Amino acid sequence: MLDATDEGYVTSDGRKIGDVLMEMKNITLRFGGVKAITDISFDIRQGEIRAIIGPNGAGKSSMLNVISGFYVPQEGEVWYKGQKRPQMKPFQVAQLGIARTFQNIALFEGMTVLDNVMTGRLNYMKTNLFQQALWKGKAEEEETKNREVVEKVIDFLEIQSIRKTPVSRLPYGLKKRVELARALAAEPSLLLLDEPMAGMNVEEKEDMSRFVLDVNDEFGTTIALIEHDMGVVMDLSDRVVVMDYGKKIGDGTPDEIRNNQAVIDAYLGVAHD
């Protein structure tokens, strides 16, 4: 289907997918005696929407945590922007331009939407506590600049009406959107979405899908997402990695995955003899 050469490829809707942005090489992750991920390799290319799918317990979230640097694999290497990534703290990963959302929403419940989204700009704030307290000159200028970016994100995700609402008062679907807003505020080069549609109704899913596509289209952000809803995955993503019991059982375009026997077996079940 695709000519996945080193120079990238062109999607069916005409987007140009570029060089490899991140590459996972032979990753193995163990928790004590349990192997969560076994020898998995794949790459994420500049500008593409890459999905990781698999049945429950397949190791998808572990994989995402490896990408985000939260888990350190016992074996294998993570290459990012052409360099091998050393072991890092999460905030250092964030500074590299990787932002994420969480499966079970991790927002500051007592703070307003605006403040939550502002926290996404933390890496761009250079003034110290003292300057912030005085708030004249540099700190004010910095806040104005960052607020501008945040307002663009708020406009983009159409959450103007809840700008000043405390997060705890929002319904689930909107909280998910606020999480996406916070991740976008960091202007990431790689955006990780952990089950962005989980627990949503059809309409909310449609909205979220539209936003994911628009983010990719408008800002050229590379997106890696985990998702259960097969319909959503097949519609959204350019390439899909399929995992089962910690192993990679398929990798390719949605069409290729749909016709992959191993994938069909994993999802529909097959008699083990």
Place this chain on the structure above:
Amino acid sequence: MAQSSQATGGLGSVPALLLRNAAEFGDKPAYREKEFGIWQSWTWKETEQEIRNLALGLMNLGVNEGDFVAIIGNNRPHLYWGMVAAQWVGAIPVPLYQDSAAEEMAYVLDHCGARFVIAEDQEQVDKVIEVQDRLHQFEHLIYLDPRGMRKYDHAHLHEYTHVQEQGHAARDEFTPELEKRGAKLTYDSVCVMLYTSGTTGKPKGVVLSNRNIIETAKSSAEFDNLTPGEEILAYLPMAWVGDFIFSIGQAFWTGFCVNCPESPDTVAADLREIGPTYYFAPPRVFETQLTNVMIRMEDAGRLKKWLFDTFMAHARRVGPDILDGKPVGAWDRFKYWLGDLFIYGPLKNTLGFSKVRVGYTAGEAIGPEIFDFYRSLGINLKQLYGQTEASVFITVQPDGEVRSDTVGVPAPGVELRIGDSGEVYYRSPGVFEYYFKNEESTKSTKDEEGWVATGDAGFIEPDTGHLRIIDRAKDVGKMVDGSLFAPKYVENKLKFYPNILEAVVFGNNRDKCMAFINIDLSAVGNWAERNNIAYSSYQELAGHPKVYEMIQNHVEEVNASVAQDEMLSGCQVHRFLILHKELDADDGEMTRTRKVRRRIVEEKFADLIEALYGGKTEQYTETEVTYEDGRKGKISATLEIRDAKVVPVTTQKVAAE
């Protein structure tokens, strides 16, 4: 004032007014819009530049004189400019309802033969693209918000700002032609074409001339002493004639500032920030606001609730009199002043009404309680009666003569006449030119002397000269025993209860009246919450026995009040049911301005009507519904039917003879 000293002869069109405003109030804000959390503003000078660039851009794209340019979207300054730019190049702007489905849009676009469309965003663009194959004359689409548009084929698609840039770049080439076309505009040239929402049948294109719009704007602005300092919030559909008169007509005539909300969801917050001095809203908006206030007060602490109730009772007693400048005792005044300090003032501020000097409501009857509530707070809320065909104004309430049961005296320049059948006729400088491509309707609506039939039945009160509207003329009927049947009269009484969102009363050519009720989900939902009534859906709540009980009480109270009116006492509701779904414009049951389409409801729910008259106590029904994206589905329910007590009436027939 500056404008009244000028001869209107030189200002025969909206673009001419634009040039005057740019010269006279050049540095005064003309438009504001909240974008990225900040109010962005444009002065009249900047507005003129923006519109000029767009007009040049439109010429560059090939817009000819007499072309139709459709405008689709929420209230945004750029879309208002689109209308004026279209006028400037000699084209005719046609604003469309932004929430109409692609199908409805196709009819209007095809009917006027629009060659150009200016759309707000991807959502609107998608709708136009969906139906473009059926539109023969359609050529170019201009969009405002580029989000999500990158991948579209841009052969006939243009970004708004690019059109402006190209227009600006080609200014040397096109300016002389633009000036020439602008100079050709007169009082008689077409200013705008607005499609009526069509309570019956297909929408009709109402053609309004510059004379209609400017004369109306002028006399209504003088009536309420509007100044260039007014601030309004433009949030009602751009396709509605009222918005055109306020946000274009009056705004350009007096030079006041039009503020556009950030998004339709933020109107309440934007209203508070702007604090308009001149405000317009249909009764529904006031109702919703009042319901919200009451719901929040129900949840408030006991002291707060007591303060609120006590001072509101006082306000209801003396507030309207103070507003009308009638004599009120010093002690009452003092108490009102205290109340204003602690309750009314903060409440008005929360609602965004602190600065309202003149407020209008129209479109439907407003409940006396709702009306009095706002007036008692000191908000000068008045009613007007109008139509698209009249460029809005037919009657208005002058300051000091405001009542909830009349719609006021004839607006300046308007003549009124009541026909033999009780129908109201009017004649004014605002009377429309004609219905586009519909000579027949034009003839049947407007006679040779310029009198227009409103389609409403009403009468003029002999002692005050105020007009009172009873109902739509064609809805007013007779019952079997000969007594008058005026459904709207009863429905309005029902709708004045916060728990009832909509009511439809049947009874024409029948012996008794029956009713469909729609509950108001926010009010009834809140009531259910406070009374520990669990429900999982609208349908379940609507069918709850306790809800039925509550609605039954309302119906019986209405019956008692209807019985008081000799002429209409036959219209008491004998039996009713609560509908399992909200009447919706998407399902064709209502117009886009949320008026019930009686015929369609009658056809669609024929089984339920039959059950009401057949004496059944419940009825199973299946209803087709249309989702927002146009897909269809079905919902089914078994509805309970209840009897309501009626007050026996003996003098029923006297008035009907």
